[in-house]
Amino acid sequence: MRFGCVDFQIQKPCDNTQARAGVITTSHGAFLTPAFMPVGTGGTVKAMTTDELDDIGYGCILANTYHLHLRPGHDLIERLGGIHRFMNWNKSILTDSGGYQVFSLAPLREIIPEGVLFRSHLDGQVLKLTPRFAIDIQKSLGTDIMMQLDVCVRHPADESAVEEGVTLSARWGKECLAVARDLDASLFGIVQGGMKKELRRRSVELTVESGFDGYAIGGLSVGESGELMREMVAFTSGLMPYDKVRYLMGVGTPSELVFAVSMGVDIFDCVLPTRNGRNGHLFTWKGDIRIKQSRYREDKDPLDPDCGCYTCRNYSRAYLRHLFVTGEILSSRLNTIHNLFFYHELMKTMREAIINGNFHLFMKQFSILKR
Amino acid sequence: MRFGCVDFQIQKPCDNTQARAGVITTSHGAFLTPAFMPVGTGGTVKAMTTDELDDIGYGCILANTYHLHLRPGHDLIERLGGIHRFMNWNKSILTDSGGYQVFSLAPLREIIPEGVLFRSHLDGQVLKLTPRFAIDIQKSLGTDIMMQLDVCVRHPADESAVEEGVTLSARWGKECLAVARDLDASLFGIVQGGMKKELRRRSVELTVESGFDGYAIGGLSVGESGELMREMVAFTSGLMPYDKVRYLMGVGTPSELVFAVSMGVDIFDCVLPTRNGRNGHLFTWKGDIRIKQSRYREDKDPLDPDCGCYTCRNYSRAYLRHLFVTGEILSSRLNTIHNLFFYHELMKTMREAIINGNFHLFMKQFSILKR
Numbered sequence: 001m002r003f004g005c006v007d008f009q010i011q012k013p014c015d016n017t018q019a020r021a022g023v024i025t026t027s028h029g030a031f032l033t034p035a036f037m038p039v040g041t042g043g044t045v046k047a048m049t050t051d052e053l054d055d056i057g058y059g060c061i062l063a064n065t066y067h068l069h070l071r072p073g074h075d076l077i078e079r080l081g082g083i084h085r086f087m088n089w090n091k092s093i094l095t096d097s098g099g100y101q102v103f104s105l106a107p108l109r110e111i112i113p114e115g116v117l118f119r120s121h122l123d124g125q126v127l128k129l130t131p132r133f134a135i136d137i138q139k140s141l142g143t144d145i146m147m148q149l150d151v152c153v154r155h156p157a158d159e160s161a162v163e164e165g166v167t168l169s170a171r172w173g174k175e176c177l178a179v180a181r182d183l184d185a186s187l188f189g190i191v192q193g194g195m196k197k198e199l200r201r202r203s204v205e206l207t208v209e210s211g212f213d214g215y216a217i218g219g220l221s222v223g224e225s226g227e228l229m230r231e232m233v234a235f236t237s238g239l240m241p242y243d244k245v246r247y248l249m250g251v252g253t254p255s256e257l258v259f260a261v262s263m264g265v266d267i268f269d270c271v272l273p274t275r276n277g278r279n280g281h282l283f284t285w286k287g288d289i290r291i292k293q294s295r296y297r298e299d300k301d302p303l304d305p306d307c308g309c310y311t312c313r314n315y316s317r318a319y320l321r322h323l324f325v326t327g328e329i330l331s332s333r334l335n336t337i338h339n340l341f342f343y344h345e346l347m348k349t350m351r352e353a354i355i356n357g358n359f360h361l362f363m364k365q366f367s368i369l370k371r
Numbered sequence: 372m373r374f375g376c377v378d379f380q381i382q383k384p385c386d387n388t389q390a391r392a393g394v395i396t397t398s399h400g401a402f403l404t405p406a407f408m409p410v411g412t413g414g415t416v417k418a419m420t421t422d423e424l425d426d427i428g429y430g431c432i433l434a435n436t437y438h439l440h441l442r443p444g445h446d447l448i449e450r451l452g453g454i455h456r457f458m459n460w461n462k463s464i465l466t467d468s469g470g471y472q473v474f475s476l477a478p479l480r481e482i483i484p485e486g487v488l489f490r491s492h493l494d495g496q497v498l499k500l501t502p503r504f505a506i507d508i509q510k511s512l513g514t515d516i517m518m519q520l521d522v523c524v525r526h527p528a529d530e531s532a533v534e535e536g537v538t539l540s541a542r543w544g545k546e547c548l549a550v551a552r553d554l555d556a557s558l559f560g561i562v563q564g565g566m567k568k569e570l571r572r573r574s575v576e577l578t579v580e581s582g583f584d585g586y587a588i589g590g591l592s593v594g595e596s597g598e599l600m601r602e603m604v605a606f607t608s609g610l611m612p613y614d615k616v617r618y619l620m621g622v623g624t625p626s627e628l629v630f631a632v633s634m635g636v637d638i639f640d641c642v643l644p645t646r647n648g649r650n651g652h653l654f655t656w657k658g659d660i661r662i663k664q665s666r667y668r669e670d671k672d673p674l675d676p677d678c679g680c681y682t683c684r685n686y687s688r689a690y691l692r693h694l695f696v697t698g699e700i701l702s703s704r705l706n707t708i709h710n711l712f713f714y715h716e717l718m719k720t721m722r723e724a725i726i727n728g729n730f731h732l733f734m735k736q737f738s739i740l741k742r
Contacts, residue, residue: 042693042697042699043690043693043694044694044699044701046699046700046701047700047701047704048701049701049704049705071693071696071697072668072689072692072693072696076668076669076689079669080669080671080687080689080690081671086687086689086690086693087690088685088686088690297443297447298447298450298451300451300452314459315459316451316457318443318447318451318457319414319451319457319458319459321443322413322414322442322443322457323414323415325442325443326413326442328413328415328417329417329418329700329703329704330415330417330418330419330420332700333418333420333700333704334420
């Protein structure tokens with residue numbers, strides 16, 4: 001395998017759904033799919049050390065090109081030996097292209113043919129992101145999996161805006177690919193198309209014809225209903241190449257992950273487990289817990305007696321509530337550990353179910369649990 | 372040894388200074404002196420897990436009666452099995468009596484003969500702390516070493532106020548001791564007396580005649596100069612019983628600790644390493660580092676190449692600066708780990724020097740380093 005080249009093998013397809021168990025290998029090791037990638041926005045998964053991520057079992061995390069470009073600067077990270085060394089993480093890293101953050105964070109975004117102009121949300125400086133620059137940044141970071149620059153459109157949007165997003169994303173994808181191929185780097189394309197099936201189909205066709213190393217479903221979780229999102233995931237995933245990684249960007253809740261896995265999606269990223277952890281919203285197999293609630297004031301039990309995470313092995317709900325109410329840093333730490341452990345367990349459980357041929361039964365049980 | 376009884380043995384006195392190396396044993400294990408105790412205000416040493424404190428080598432931490440009484444309530448902690456279990460710390464805990472926080476935090480404090488009236492800094496409720504109640508709270512927490520309720524006076528103050536503080540502290544100390552003896556608990560007395568030697572002497576006499584298990588120097592770091600503080604430490608420590616633990620409360624900087632150890636003080640607590648860590652002020656043997664400074668922007672080195680802490684073994688100054696500038700939780704974590712490691716190393720180094728008979732040389736070297 002050449003440096004920077006990502007390999008994907010499907011180990012076992014599900015007999016009853018589109019789900020598949022696989023393995024992704026990069027120059028920083030292999031990780032099993034379906035996989036969730038914790039979000040390390042600014043070169044750190046908030047409140048966690050990389051050793052703690054490793055202990056839980058994560059093999060790939062996501063870092064944000066937009067954030068790292070602004071602070072501390074991708075050139076600085078390159079001079080310091082790359083993002084892995086900078087943040088002390090020796091496993092795989094996927095970086096987005098910055099397109100989504102420009103869309104969601106920047107106070108101004110102007111799409112021009114050669115790229116996107118935006119104002120930094122930090123100091124108001126006007127900056128330009130082009131397909132070549134997006135790859136250059138990711139190259140400087142030394143990421144294992146790069147994402148193309150794309151145009152994300154909010155929902156609802158004019159059909160013409162969605163169409164323009166599809167066309168530009170496809171064109172920019174080709175430009176990114178040309179640069180990445182010169183660098184011998186692995187690059188994933190991104191499918192857009194809003195909530196229109198015909199545009200999603202066209203976007204898949206235009207993206208796939210470029211020949212990326214993997215394919216992402218972008219432009220979801222942008223204001224649409226959960227039902228519409230699921231419909232788009234099911235439709236889009238089914239059109240994507242079978243033997244390439246399918247990546248659903250920025251999604252989602254445990255139920256959404258289970259659904260998307262059943263539709264053949266392999267990898268995910270989302271701030272939900274980390275952000276919700278810091279906000280005291282905790283995921284368990286028996287339902288969600290808002291640790292702030294006074295019902296937990298004297299609760300000696302762990303968040304989930306069956307959970308094997310560091311938090312559940314050592315701390316009571318009463319203590320976690322106390323830490324949250326008093327605003328302690330340890331609250332963010334212990335809650336994040338628990339939620340990331342839960343997300344990892346969820347993916348691992350789905351993977352085992354796929355391999356054991358009972359993923360459809362797992363789905364049924366899971367939907368009962370969620371009721 | 373009866374439950375709750377603290378034992379102190381001097382293992383080696385220094386030949387050239389008043390310093391001594393010793394060992395304190397409580398029902399939660401032994402720890403070596405001179406010792407620094409990290410401050411776990413509200414049942415957590417800020418940004419740290421107890422495992423991390425253990426890894427560094429700490430054997431005793433301090434918790435605050437005032438804070439835990441207000442939130443989550445000492446009665447609640449008692450019902451949950453005590454403070455050790457609540458915060459997942461199996462080693463020793465010393466609790467203050469709340470007297471200092473009433474002095475430093477409460478928006479209103481009125482000394483009355485039977486105790487002190489104060490307003491909670493959280494909700495403005497007027498509460499009363501008496502000698503008996505201070506012990507009852509500490510008993511509920513299940514602490515290993517209790518502190519008597521005392522009257523802390525700021526500097527400068529009228530001599531009459533300082534005198535009243537000495538008299539009341541002594542009387543309250545006797546009352547606390549009567550309650551503690553009934554409970555078979557270990558209690559330390561606190562010497563006050565402001566910046567007047569004759570009042571310090573009287574306070575030592577009144578406190579020692581009660582027969583506590585150990586003695587603390589209180590009422591310092593309350594607005595006086597560093598020089599005056601050192602003078603008071605030297606004077607007061609010399610008057611205290613040789614064979615009992617001497618505890619300098621709320622102090623201090625590395626230099627202050629070295630000086631106080633040379634004057635025969637055994638244990639210390641201070642928020643400095645933890646609070647400064649969160650503020651990006653880091654201690655090293657080669658001088659202090661303000662990690663925010665732009666000179667560290669591209670600095671590949673660890674904070675201290677000779678330091679064995681988790682932070683220095685894994686992260687560069689450039690990364691630590693980035694985390695601090697971007698306000699990441701990991702910044703507080705890594706900085707706190709480093710500072711607490713430094714404080715522990717400082718105490719360990721002093722202890723070894725005392726045992727090896729070269730503490731006076733260590734002091735000389737240390738004062739050169741600090742220049």
